[in-house]
Amino acid sequence: MLLSIEKLIYGGDGLARTTPSADGRGMAVFVPFVLPGERVEAEIQQQKPGFARGFVSQMVEASPDRVAAPCPYFEQCGGCHYQHISYERQLEFKAAILRETLQRIAKIELKPEIRLHASLTWNYRNRTRLQVRTAPEFALGYFRFGSHEFLPVRECPISSPLINRTMSRLLELRGLQCPAAVEEVELFADAADERLLAWAFCGRDANSKELLRWAELLQRELPEISGVMCFSSRRRSKERSESEDDDAMNLRSVAQLGAKAIRYRTRDHDYQVSAGAFFQVNRYLIDELVSVVTGNARGEVALDLYAGVGLFSSVLARNFHHIFGVEASQTSHGDCVQNVPANVKAVGARTEDYLTSDYFRNRKGQKRPDLIVLDPPRMGAGKRVMSALVELGAPLVRYVSCDPATLARDLAPMLAAGYHVAEAHLFDLFPQTFHIESVMLLAR
Numbered sequence: 001m002l003l004s005i006e007k008l009i010y011g012g013d014g015l016a017r018t019t020p021s022a023d024g025r026g027m028a029v030f031v032p033f034v035l036p037g038e039r040v041e042a043e044i045q046q047q048k049p050g051f052a053r054g055f056v057s058q059m060v061e062a063s064p065d066r067v068a069a070p071c072p073y074f075e076q077c078g079g080c081h082y083q084h085i086s087y088e089r090q091l092e093f094k095a096a097i098l099r100e101t102l103q104r105i106a107k108i109e110l111k112p113e114i115r116l117h118a119s120l121t122w123n124y125r126n127r128t129r130l131q132v133r134t135a136p137e138f139a140l141g142y143f144r145f146g147s148h149e150f151l152p153v154r155e156c157p158i159s160s161p162l163i164n165r166t167m168s169r170l171l172e173l174r175g176l177q178c179p180a181a182v183e184e185v186e187l188f189a190d191a192a193d194e195r196l197l198a199w200a201f202c203g204r205d206a207n208s209k210e211l212l213r214w215a216e217l218l219q220r221e222l223p224e225i226s227g228v229m230c231f232s233s234r235r236r237s238k239e240r241s242e243s244e245d246d247d248a249m250n251l252r253s254v255a256q257l258g259a260k261a262i263r264y265r266t267r268d269h270d271y272q273v274s275a276g277a278f279f280q281v282n283r284y285l286i287d288e289l290v291s292v293v294t295g296n297a298r299g300e301v302a303l304d305l306y307a308g309v310g311l312f313s314s315v316l317a318r319n320f321h322h323i324f325g326v327e328a329s330q331t332s333h334g335d336c337v338q339n340v341p342a343n344v345k346a347v348g349a350r351t352e353d354y355l356t357s358d359y360f361r362n363r364k365g366q367k368r369p370d371l372i373v374l375d376p377p378r379m380g381a382g383k384r385v386m387s388a389l390v391e392l393g394a395p396l397v398r399y400v401s402c403d404p405a406t407l408a409r410d411l412a413p414m415l416a417a418g419y420h421v422a423e424a425h426l427f428d429l430f431p432q433t434f435h436i437e438s439v440m441l442l443a444r
Contacts (some may be wrong), residue, residue, distance in 0.1 A: 001054065003029055005038045008093050010101055010404060012081030012434035013053075014038070029054055032145070033075055033084055035063035036093075065089045070122075071157045078145040080158065080432040087121050087431065094436050095426055098404050105408035108415065114424045114438075117292075119284050121431040125159045126264075126283040127188040130167070132200075134182065138175030140167055158432055160283065162193045162224060169222055176217040181206040183233055188273070191265045191283060199229040199275040202254060206232065211255035219258055227258030229275040251276045251331065261335065266290065269314045271339050277332040278308045282429040290315055292425055292439055293398050299370025303394070305351045305385070306375045309335035310344065317341045320371070326354050351381070355388035369394045380406025383413075390417040397442040404436055411440065419444045 003016035014034035017026035028051040031042050039061040042054035069075070069083035082090050095114045102108040131150055133139040139152040154171060155164050166187055170176070184201040198218065202211065208230075215228035231251040261274040267287040273279045280286050293312055298319035304312050307325035309332050316323050323344040327333040333348040340346055347354055351374070372394045374381055380403065381389075389397065390413055397419065401407035415421075423441040430437070 001029070001042050001044060002060070003031065003040055003042050003054075005031065005034045005036055005040065007036050008097065008434075010097050010434060010436070016042075027052060031056060032081065035065055035085060035089075037061075038063050038066075073142075073151065073153050076144055077142050077151055077153065078147075079142055079156070081434045083432045087118070090431065091116050091118060091426075091428060094428065094434075097434075098424075098426055098436055098438055101404035102408045102411070105405055106412040106415075108408060108411060108421075110421060110424050112421060112424050114426050117285060117288055117425060117427045119282055119428050119431050122157050123160050123164075124282050124284050124429075124431060125156075125163070126191070126193075127186065127279075127281045128156060128159045128163055129184055129186040132175075132178065132182050132185055134175065134178050134180045138171070138178055140171060140185070159187075160189045160193045162189045162196060163187050166196065166198075166222060166224065173221055176221060177214060179207065179210045179214055181211070182214075182230075186275075188262065188275070188279075189283075190262050191286075193283070195224055195226045195262060197227050197229070197259065197262045197275050198225050199231060201231050201233045203233055206230065206254050208255045212257060215255065215257035225258070226262055227260055227275070228256070229253060229260060230255040231276070269339070271309055271311065271314070272335050273309055274331050274335050276329075277335050278329065280311065280429065282427075285427055285429055286311075289400075289427055289429075289437075289439070292427075292441075293373060293375075293400060294319075295398070295441070297371045297396055297398075301369045302371040302373065303369045303392075304373045305355075305381075306377070307336055307346070308332045308375070310339040310346065312373050312375070313340050313344045313346075316371070316373070317344050326351050351376070352384040352388075355385060355392075368392060371396045371398070373398045373400070375400035376406075376410075378403045378406065380410050382410070386410050386413050390414060393417075393444070395444060399440045399442065401438050401440070402435065404438065407438060407440070411442075414442055417444075 005014040005016050009015050013030040013032050016029045020026045030053050040056045041058040043057045044052050044054045046053040065086050067086050074083045130140045141150050141152040144151045181202040182200045186199050189196040211230045232254050261272045264271045264273050294315045300321050302316050302320040302323045304325040307313050307327040313323050313325035326347045328350045336346040419442040422443045425439040427437040
C-alpha cells in the first residue's frame with residue numbers, strides 16, 4: 001500500500017490515510033518509524049473497522065529530517081521510537097502533539113507558548129529494567145517492538161554509562177550463576193553515576209539462599225553495586241514512571257544483601273531512594289523540573305499529591321509553613337518520611353481517598369491550600385481527585401503529567417471552574433521516545 005505520512009501522533013506512529021472510498025472516507029493507517037511528508041510502501045499487519053496498522057516495506061521518499069539511528073537495536077527494540085528524527089524536530093513534534101491532544105480531547109486551546117526544556121539526548125536514564133534469560137545461556141534484553149518476545153541486547157545508548165558498564169560486565173561474567181528464577185533485573189544509578197542499586201523480580205520457584213549467593217557474587221565482582229534486592233514477581237504491580245507504569249508498588253522481598261536504598265543528590269536536596277520507589281529517570285533535567293514545579297510559590301499550606309519520595313515536598317518546605325505529601329506506595333512513602341523536613345506531613349494514602357476522607361474534609365475549611373502540586377501516574381488523577389481540587393479552590397495548581405490524553409481529561413473541569421493555564425512547559429525527559437512530560441501552571 002502506497003502511503004503519504006500526514007503527521008506523527010502520540011504513541012510514536014505516523015498517520016496516513018487511504019484513498020477515500022465511495023462514501024468519501026479514507027481509512028486511517030498507523031505506521032511506526034516514519035516522518036511527516038514521507039512517502040512509503042507499507043505492509044498491512046493488522047486491519048480493523050476504520051483503521052489499520054502497518055510497517056514500512058520500502059521508503060519511496062524520505063524526509064530531510066531523517067537521520068541515521070546510532071543504536072543497533074533501533075526498530076527491533078520497543079524502547080525508542082524517534083531515533084530516526086533529528087533532536088530539534090523531535091521537540092517540535094512533541095510540542096505539536098501536546099497542543100493537538102489537548103485541543104482534540106478537551107477543546108483546550110493553549111494560549112501561552114509551550115516552553116521547551118531539552119535534555120542531553122543520550123545516556124540520560126538513571127534507571128533501566130532488563131529482561132533476563134538464563135538458558136540456553138545468560139542474556140539481558142528488552143521486549144521486541146510491539147511484542148513480548150525477548151530481544152537480547154549488549155548495550156542501551158539512552159541508559160547511563162554506569163548502567164551500560166554493569167550490563168557489559170554481567171554479560172562478560174555470564175550472569176555469575178544467575179538463578180533461573182530471576183525474570184527481570186532493574187538497575188538504578190545515583191546522580192554521580194558512581195553507585196547503583198540492583199533489584200530482581202523472581203518467579204514462584206525462587207530460593208532465597210540461592211539468590212543470596214548470587215547477590216554476594218554480584219557485589220564481589222561489581223563493587224559499584226551498593227545493594228541487591230530480590231522481589232517476588234507474583235506480588236509486583238507496575239509502579240508509575242516515565243513510560244510504563246501506573247499503580248503503586250508494594251513489593252514482597254525474598255532476599256536482600258547490602259544497602260536497601262541509594263542516596264540521590266540533586267542541587268537542592270539529598271534523597272533516600274529505596275529499591276522499588278518511584279523517582280524521575282532523566283538525570284539531566286531533575287533540577288530544572290523541580291525548579292519549575294516549585295517556582296516562587298510561597299504561603300501557609302501546600303498539598304503535594306502523588307508525592308513519591310518527596311522530590312517536590314522537600315523543596316516546597318522552604319517557602320510554606322505546612323506541606324502535606326500524599327503517596328500510596330509503601331516504599332515511596334517510607335522514603336518520603338525520611339527525606340522531608342519537620343514541616344512536611346508525609347501521608348501514606350491514595351490521593352483520592354485522602355481528599356475525600358472525613359479527616360481531610362474537616363480540616364480543609366480551616367486551611368485552604370495556597371498551592372496544590374500533583375504528579376499522577378500515567379492514568380491521570382481522575383474525576384474524584386479533580387472534583388475535590390475544584391472544590392478546594394487553591395489559587396495555584398501545578399500539574400505534572402506524563403500523558404497528554406489524561407492531562408486533557410483532568411484539566412477540563414479545572415478550566416471550566418475558572419482556572420487558566422498561566423504557563424505550559426514540556427520537559428523532554430525521554431529523548432528518542434514518543435513520551436511527553438509536561439507541567440501546567442494553573443491559576444485563578
